[in-house]
Amino acid sequence: xxxxxxxxxxxxxxxxxxxxxxxxxxxxxxxxxxxxxxxxxxxxxxxxxxxxxxxxxxxxxxxxxxxxxxxxxxxxxxxxxxxxxxxxxxxxxxxxxxxxxxxxxxxxxxxxxxxxxxxxxxxxxxxxxxxxxxxxxxxxxxxxxxxxxxxxxxxxxxxxxxxxxxxxxxxxxxxxxxxxxxxxxxxxxxxxxxxxxxxxxxxxxxxxxxxxxxxxxxxxxxxxxxxxxxxxxxxxxxxxxxxxxxxxxxxxxxxxxxxxxxxxxxxx
Ligand SMILES: [Zn+2]
Numbered sequence: 001x002x003x004x005x006x007x008x009x010x011x012x013x014x015x016x017x018x019x020x021x022x023x024x025x026x027x028x029x030x031x032x033x034x035x036x037x038x039x040x041x042x043x044x045x046x047x048x049x050x051x052x053x054x055x056x057x058x059x060x061x062x063x064x065x066x067x068x069x070x071x072x073x074x075x076x077x078x079x080x081x082x083x084x085x086x087x088x089x090x091x092x093x094x095x096x097x098x099x100x101x102x103x104x105x106x107x108x109x110x111x112x113x114x115x116x117x118x119x120x121x122x123x124x125x126x127x128x129x130x131x132x133x134x135x136x137x138x139x140x141x142x143x144x145x146x147x148x149x150x151x152x153x154x155x156x157x158x159x160x161x162x163x164x165x166x167x168x169x170x171x172x173x174x175x176x177x178x179x180x181x182x183x184x185x186x187x188x189x190x191x192x193x194x195x196x197x198x199x200x201x202x203x204x205x206x207x208x209x210x211x212x213x214x215x216x217x218x219x220x221x222x223x224x225x226x227x228x229x230x231x232x233x234x235x236x237x238x239x240x241x242x243x244x245x246x247x248x249x250x251x252x253x254x255x256x257x258x259x260x261x262x263x264x265x266x267x268x
Contacts, residue, residue: 045219047107047251054253057219067221072256073214074138077229077263082210088266091164091207091228092120095128097196104185107218108132108251109244117199119154119162121228122211126154126162128199135245137167138217138252139229146233147241149252150202151217161216162226166203171235176202181240186247204232208268212261217253231265 043061046052052060058068066072098115110132117128130153137149148168155161168174176197183191208231215223236244 043219047249047253057221060219064219064221066215066223067219069215069221069223070257070259071214071223071261072221073217073225073227074140074253074255075212075214075258075261075263076140076143076255077210079142079265082263082265084267085264087122088211088264089122090266090268091209093200093203094118094120095199097198099193099196101190101192102180102184103190104188104247106188108134109184109247111197113199119164121154121162121226124156124160124162126156126160129153129155131202133244133248134217134252135241135248135250136252138255139165139167140255141167145252148236148244152199152202159224160226161224162228164203164209165227165229167230167233168236168241169233170238170241172237174234174236174240177236177240177244181243184244184247202234204230204234206232206268208232209266210263211266212263214256214261231267 043064044052045057045060045064047054049055057064058066095117096115098113098117100111100113103110103112110130112130113128119126119128132151132153134149134151135147137146138151139149146167146169150166150168152164152166153161154163179195180191180193183193185191210227210229210231212227213223214225214227215221216225
């Protein structure tokens, strides 16, 4: 009887230890995942549908909650619903020639810019940081995607960015793509160019634009962006579009609800 009693006590202690260990493990796991979620810097996210895809970005990190906000980008621009306002003026470019480093960061191909390139947009000065590409376009016009969209990312302060978006349609070969497409890193990596690029030459002649307030189109999706989507597209050849699309692999975020926002238009 004593033996049995001893055995029961021992068994009870053993079970307690095991369950306690499990509990601790569980807690540690929870703490780790919370820390991982909160940090937000190393969070894996993707443009493709799935657990880490656009629909779930807002759940991947406490830093990504803006991705579920009411002023997100990109949007569909319904040209019939845009309005003219007198306060909008022409974009004033102060761009020079700049050396570039071309980076493939697995989400896009990006040209990092050195030097002092600025734009004045409706009274505010912004400095150009980089430009990068999406295939298909992120913004749609009257429901239609274009094959490519380039984003020129400018910053005034941490809470005030301006992105100029330029769409590409199929047509004549694009000079910049002709020059650099074969050097684009096809996987994660970078290419330093010795040439200087005349940044303004990368824009269409006519700089009429659509303007609205939105967000970064990738996590953390911060709602700090004044968007200027140029009305007039550039062209790229069929082959350039195909080659580039293979590298970028549908790196566009689906369009987001406009909600209470208005899209204004400035015609040059
Ligand atoms: Zn972009």
